[in-house]
Amino acid sequence: MLRFQLEDTTFVFVNNHLAAGATPANEIDRATQLDHIVNTGFKGQRETQYQTYEVLNHNVRVFFGDMNFRINLPRKEVLEAVKAKDYRKLMGHDELYRTGMKNNILKTCQEGQLLFDPTYKYDQGSTEYDTSAKRRTPSWTDRVIFSQNMPCLKLTRYGRSEIRVSDHRPVFAQFKASIRKIDEEAKQLVESNLI
Numbered sequence: 001m002l003r004f005q006l007e008d009t010t011f012v013f014v015n016n017h018l019a020a021g022a023t024p025a026n027e028i029d030r031a032t033q034l035d036h037i038v039n040t041g042f043k044g045q046r047e048t049q050y051q052t053y054e055v056l057n058h059n060v061r062v063f064f065g066d067m068n069f070r071i072n073l074p075r076k077e078v079l080e081a082v083k084a085k086d087y088r089k090l091m092g093h094d095e096l097y098r099t100g101m102k103n104n105i106l107k108t109c110q111e112g113q114l115l116f117d118p119t120y121k122y123d124q125g126s127t128e129y130d131t132s133a134k135r136r137t138p139s140w141t142d143r144v145i146f147s148q149n150m151p152c153l154k155l156t157r158y159g160r161s162e163i164r165v166s167d168h169r170p171v172f173a174q175f176k177a178s179i180r181k182i183d184e185e186a187k188q189l190v191e192s193n194l195i
Helices: 024-040 075-083 087-091 095-100 184-194
Strands: 002-006 009-017 042-046 049-053 060-066 142-148 153-160 171-177
Touching: 009 024, 024 095, 060 171, 075 087, 142 153, 142 171
Parallel strands: 009 060
Antiparallel strands: 002 009, 042 049, 060 142, 153 171
């Protein structure tokens, strides 16, 4: 996790690697793991003291990494949809969206449009989806999702890179942020007038 404050706006970036596997039990486990990460918080040093920072107490929260959410369709159907660039069909069976409807954390999150091929699982160094004996179903396991308690973050670009050193394709997100800055003199004047 990385947190920082820019003027009077706080940000936290949370890198995740959630449970792998394509079973209903794993689906529940991934959502539970994300809840645990968010609700546990993390310790950080502020000046000379350590304190616990809660993820939800930040104005902007960005979760990214190998979240391992799967597309729950047979492999053949997924490959046909990928070939036809029918991402809408795949999104209808995407575990993140289905789980997000029921999960308190995920239903507050946003994601850019998935207008790119699933990022997992490739033969390493190749453009072919898994040709091993396991023949895993392609999925968007790699994601960037975000939530905010003030409208300051706008997603301007979301996609994937064609780097082939892994069995995943990395994703990227680009944002434009509006930063809040409190005018301390005006704040003190209002406070003194109220008193």
